[in-house]
Amino acid sequence: MNYRHAYHAGNFADVFKHIVLTRVLLYMQRKEAALRVIDTHAGIGRYDLSGVEAGKTLEWRSGIEQVFDAKAAGSIPAAMLELIAPYLDVIEQENSAVKDNSLRYYPGSPLLTRHLMREQDRLSALELHPQDYKTLAALFEGDYQTRVTELNGWLALGAHLPPKEKRGLVLVDPPFEIAGEFDRLVEGLVKAHRRFATGTYALWYPVKDRREVNRFIANLKESGLPKILRLELSVRAPSQEPRFDGTGMIVVNPPYLLQEEMTKISPWLASLFGENNQGSYKIEWITGEERAEK
Ligand code: SAM
Numbered sequence: 001m002n003y004r005h006a007y008h009a010g011n012f013a014d015v016f017k018h019i020v021l022t023r024v025l026l027y028m029q030r031k032e033a034a035l036r037v038i039d040t041h042a043g044i045g046r047y048d049l050s051g052v053e054a055g056k057t058l059e060w061r062s063g064i065e066q067v068f069d070a071k072a073a074g075s076i077p078a079a080m081l082e083l084i085a086p087y088l089d090v091i092e093q094e095n096s097a098v099k100d101n102s103l104r105y106y107p108g109s110p111l112l113t114r115h116l117m118r119e120q121d122r123l124s125a126l127e128l129h130p131q132d133y134k135t136l137a138a139l140f141e142g143d144y145q146t147r148v149t150e151l152n153g154w155l156a157l158g159a160h161l162p163p164k165e166k167r168g169l170v171l172v173d174p175p176f177e178i179a180g181e182f183d184r185l186v187e188g189l190v191k192a193h194r195r196f197a198t199g200t201y202a203l204w205y206p207v208k209d210r211r212e213v214n215r216f217i218a219n220l221k222e223s224g225l226p227k228i229l230r231l232e233l234s235v236r237a238p239s240q241e242p243r244f245d246g247t248g249m250i251v252v253n254p255p256y257l258l259q260e261e262m263t264k265i266s267p268w269l270a271s272l273f274g275e276n277n278q279g280s281y282k283i284e285w286i287t288g289e290e291r292a293e294k
Pocket of ligand 1: 003017041043072108128150151175
């Protein structure tokens with residue numbers, strides 16, 4: 001386990017993923033009933049963008065910093081700003097004590113989720129890296145709404161489902177540092193769906209090797225699971241050699257409004273993050289309401 005998210009926190013993929021996460025959560029909270037969020041690959045929760053790791057790659061500069069600069073310049077269209085404001089508010093809260101109002105801390109998925117949770121909601125966060133687990137556990141120490149566990153996140157797709165709340169969002173955000181992660185995503189989803197078919201699932205994947213992505217999408221279709229929405233954002237045209245050209249989220253049982261919201265948000269993000277006007281996005285149903293024929 002070499003992957004450390006601190007090198008990548010706040011990059012364009014994080015921004016995209018966390019905006020999707022925010023929109024899904026907020027929609028699910030329209031119902032009063034308690035909600036459980038299960039974050040299978042949680043990371044450390046709070047990232048210091050002035051730290052050594054973030055400083056080595058500076059990926060956040062072409063990610064969250066672009067969004068903050070656009071906000072400061074007043075160039076975010078109002079309809080867009082309304083949709084991403086809850087996400088930006090969390091980041092502003094995280095940075096409220098930073099001198100000069102500058103951007104120093106970036107909240108990862110468990111911390112973002114925790115900010116958005118209501119009193120009745122619960123978070124289960126899993127992290128396998130011993131050091132990252134300790135950091136995350138310390139962040140939520142004494143928080144009775146959050147349970148941090150040092151566990152293989154893939155196991156949560158079996159044992160932890162269905163949650164006792166019966167309403168849940170499962171975020172699966174593996175590091176893709178070892179081969180076979182796309183297959184594990186499909187297998188994990190099928191297993192989880194068998195136990196908890198009404199849950200909402202958000203799976204992250206990199207758009208790097210397009211053949212792998214196409215195979216992944218074909219396998220999802222083949223899985224027979226209904227209601228799978230594909231959301232993608234690319235910052236450049238497909239590279240010749242595999243390169244991190246874009247980012248994707250698969251949302252199973254997405255909230256009713258997600259497609260419409262992402263249709264507003266994605267073009268703006270594609271123009272903001274796109275290199276040489278080459279940003280693009282994709283929003284499509286892999287399977288619709290009906291269970292696909294196998
Ligand atoms: N979800 C986080 C966010 O959005 O802020 C980022 C997570 S990062 C992409 C992936 C994390 O998964 C890393 O912190 C890594 O240590 C952890 N990890 C790797 N393999 C794991 C496994 N089998 N189970 C749980 N966590 C794992």
